[in-house]
Amino acid sequence: MASRREARLDALLLRAEIDDFNAAYAAALDEQRLSDWAEMFTEDAFYVVISRENADRGLPVGLIYCDSKKMIYDRAFALEKTTMFAPRYLRHIIGNLQVLGENADGGVRARANYVLTQVLYDRPEAKLHQVGVYYDVFRRVDGLLKLAERRCVYDSLLIDNALCLPV
Amino acid sequence: MQLREPRFMDFVQEFDSSWSVTMSTIWPNLIVQREMNTLGIRQIVPNGPHEFIMKWTMFGFEGDDAEMTGHRLRQGNLMGPAGFLGLEDNEAMKFVQDGMRRVPGKRHLVKLDPVNEAGTADTLISEAAIRAMYKHWRAEMGL
Numbered sequence: 001m002a003s004r005r006e007a008r009l010d011a012l013l014l015r016a017e018i019d020d021f022n023a024a025y026a027a028a029l030d031e032q033r034l035s036d037w038a039e040m041f042t043e044d045a046f047y048v049v050i051s052r053e054n055a056d057r058g059l060p061v062g063l064i065y066c067d068s069k070k071m072i073y074d075r076a077f078a079l080e081k082t083t084m085f086a087p088r089y090l091r092h093i094i095g096n097l098q099v100l101g102e103n104a105d106g107g108v109r110a111r112a113n114y115v116l117t118q119v120l121y122d123r124p125e126a127k128l129h130q131v132g133v134y135y136d137v138f139r140r141v142d143g144l145l146k147l148a149e150r151r152c153v154y155d156s157l158l159i160d161n162a163l164c165l166p167v
Numbered sequence: 168m169q170l171r172e173p174r175f176m177d178f179v180q181e182f183d184s185s186w187s188v189t190m191s192t193i194w195p196n197l198i199v200q201r202e203m204n205t206l207g208i209r210q211i212v213p214n215g216p217h218e219f220i221m222k223w224t225m226f227g228f229e230g231d232d233a234e235m236t237g238h239r240l241r242q243g244n245l246m247g248p249a250g251f252l253g254l255e256d257n258e259a260m261k262f263v264q265d266g267m268r269r270v271p272g273k274r275h276l277v278k279l280d281p282v283n284e285a286g287t288a289d290t291l292i293s294e295a296a297i298r299a300m301y302k303h304w305r306a307e308m309g310l
Contacts (some may be wrong), residue, residue, distance in 0.1 A: 049249070061225045063249035065240050070172035075244070078251055081168070085258045122265060158220060162257035163249040 015099050018110055018138060021145050026092035029166060034076035037166060041069045042139055042146045049152040049167045052132070063163050075166070085164040089119040091126070092167075094134070107137040107148055114152070116167060118160070130154045130167060175241040178203050195304070202246035204239055217264065221257075223248045 021040070028037040041047065048062035066072045093115040100109040111133055118129035132154035139148040152167040170176065178187055181204065190200045196211040205225060212220040225243055227236055246252050267275050280293035285302050288295040 060236070060240055061243060061247070062240070063247065065243055065247075067237065067241065068172055071175065071241065071244070073171050074175075077171075083251065084255055086261070159248070161261050162254045164254055164258070 011099065014108065015097065017145055018099060018108070019097055021138070022094040022097065022112060022134075025147075026094050029092055030090055032080075032090075032165065034080050034166070035073075038069065038073045038076040040147055041072050041150075042141055042148045043069045045069050045072060045147055046149045046151075047072050047147070047166075048150075049154065049163065051157075052153050052155050053157070055151070055153045063159070064166060079165060083164070085162065087121055088164070089126075090129070090165055091117045093117075103137065105139075107139045110134075110136045110138060112136070114167065127160060128156075129160060130156050130163075132156070132167070175238075175244060176203075177238065177242075179235070179238065192300070194300075195307075200246065202252075203242055204235075205242045205246055207246065217268065221248075 025037070025040055028034075028040065045066070045068065047064065047066045049064045050060075050062040053059075054061055064075060066075060094112050095115075096113040098111050100111060102108055113133055114131070115128070116130040116132075117126040119126045132152055135149075135151040135153065136147060137149035138145045140146070154167070187203050188201065190198065190202075192198050196213075198209040198211075200207050200209070207223060207225045210222040210224075212222060214220055225239075225247060227239055231239070244250050248254075248257075267273070278294070280288055280290070280295055283293055283295035285299035286295055
């Protein structure tokens with residue numbers, strides 16, 4: 001009886017930890033601290049922003065496609081230092097977290113829905129920029145949760161002008 | 168300033184061509200682009216006076232092994248729809264459109280290479296080709 005309770009507590013703690021992680025992830029992107037965002041991944045991480053149309057058909061092309069933290073870091077660096085795009089505010093709302101289970105190597109599978117709004121300075125209102133699902137694998141590095149995989153699968157059929165900042 | 172993962176800029180020689188980048192615009196709304204090892208097409212679908220949809224298709228090849236597919240997917244970060252070049256193109260087009268709409272009388276001309284009015288230029292620092300394209304477009308549209 002006690003061990004079942006322990007297991008439930010462990011599951012709740014893990015869920016809370018992933019929830020906190022996602023809140024920190026959203027804050028890093030919303031505040032456009034992109035180097036901090038890149039640090040939330042493991043060295044061998046896979047990160048893709050892909051349309052649901054492509055994902056459902058098994059087609060691999062993504063808007064952003066990174067198969068290592070180095071590539072994620074390069075994207076962050078380019079956006080912070082060299083890329084030219086109109087200034088904007090983003091707001092990531094992450095919810096409906098589900099912890100799905102553990103892989104043989106200890107990675108934790110999870111999913112969460114996301115809503116991304118964007119305010120461009122030429123219009124007063126926030127627009128719905130993207131709606132989708134994160135399909136994740138988390139792994140611990142030195143005790144801290146990191147993303148080994150985040151597939152951002154968006155439902156939206158069109159992107160308003162450009163996806164400039166990560167999802 | 169250095170890439171941490173320079174591998175995505177690798178160029179695998181695939182064709183008997185000395186060019187690593189070629190692009191053609193096919194009248195009226197198709198752009199075919201080979202950018203290093205990515206092949207893509209962009210289709211422009213007008214859906215109003217101030218808007219158009221740009222449909223992107225990126226290709227792989229039947230004979231590609233997993234490594235080559237991976238390479239093409241990584242290189243999509245350069246000239247895909249949100250690639251380092253692609254996203255700036257999208258933004259630049261919006262800047263131009265937003266700028267045009269705010270000009271009184273809706274007429275606006277800044278000539279790069281005024282010597283070559285319209286047609287072919289010997290240099291890439293010229294808008295002679297795009298002026299020729301719009302000249303033809305206006306004739307086709309009866310403007």
